[in-house]
Amino acid sequence: MKTKLMLAAGLAALVLAPMVGAEPSYEEVQMIIHRDFKAKGQAKMDRLDQDVVQQVCTRAHDKPPADVAKAIEADQLAAIPVPSGSLMGDWKKGAKTAWSGKGMQWNEDPKKGAGGGCYNCHEISAQRTSFGTIGPSLKAFGKKRGHGADAQRYVYTKIYNAKAYNLCSNMPRFGTTGTLTEQQIKDLVAYLLDPNSPNNK
Numbered sequence: 648m649k650t651k652l653m654l655a656a657g658l659a660a661l662v663l664a665p666m667v668g669a670e671p672s673y674e675e676v677q678m679i680i681h682r683d684f685k686a687k688g689q690a691k692m693d694r695l696d697q698d699v700v701q702q703v704c705t706r707a708h709d710k711p712p713a714d715v716a717k718a719i720e721a722d723q724l725a726a727i728p729v730p731s732g733s734l735m736g737d738w739k740k741g742a743k744t745a746w747s748g749k750g751m752q753w754n755e756d757p758k759k760g761a762g763g764g765c766y767n768c769h770e771i772s773a774q775r776t777s778f779g780t781i782g783p784s785l786k787a788f789g790k791k792r793g794h795g796a797d798a799q800r801y802v803y804t805k806i807y808n809a810k811a812y813n814l815c816s817n818m819p820r821f822g823t824t825g826t827l828t829e830q831q832i833k834d835l836v837a838y839l840l841d842p843n844s845p846n847n848k
């Protein structure tokens with residue numbers, strides 16, 4: 648028994664040894680990911696390419712200098728094309744988008760559009776009981792933040808590009824990446840803020 652335990656410990660040490668050494672560089676990690684990822688269907692190799700904004704975070708382990716982060720956030724915010732007029736779409740459609748994780752997988756048709764998969768990270772609506780918790784709860788968001796022009800603008804731009812407020816946010820940039828359309832984002836604004844939305848009941 649003792650020998651078996653020693654052997655197991657020895658093996659574990661051997662397997663783990665290369666990992667304890669110097670941390671691989673950004674370039675080494677990219678090389679490994681590119682080596683191991685296999686393009687299939689609509690999931691092409693470009694899925695692995697980080698834009699410069701993401702690179703700033705990855706290279707700095709999500710802790711870039713505060714003044715650098717602030718400057719890039721302001722830049723990102725200014726670059727968001729915010730439609731004029733009301734940003735409040737149709738909450739019924741927004742609910743569908745929030746609770747759909749479809750559209751981006753290799754075997755799906757990109758022409759059919761994508762969902763937002765918001766439920767993977769957020770609690771939204773008291774009626775739904777299964778959700779992830781990486782992001783804060785958005786339940787009754789409109790009750791807490793109101794549904795006026797400022798609240799609409801904040802939610803629209805946050806969904807469009809979460810990095811405009813928090814450079815190293817884990818939240819996908821749904822507008823910047825073209826994952827969701829302008830109308831889909833407006834519908835999500837309504838799902839979160841509209842007093843008639845089940846999210847605010």
Ligand code: HEC
Pocket residue numbers: 745763764765766767768769781782783785802805806809812813816817818819821835
């Ligand atoms: C991979 C996880 C993830 C997904 C998917 C995700 N979010 Fe987020 N979201 C976060 C995290 C983490 C935060 C908090 C940190 C931050 O502000 O960036 C956040 C913050 C927010 C906020 C700001 C909350 C506040 O209190 O100001 C809103 C609004 C929001 N998300 C909406 C959405 C919507 C709508 C979707 C779907 C289209 C979505 N999120 C999808 C992770 C996610």
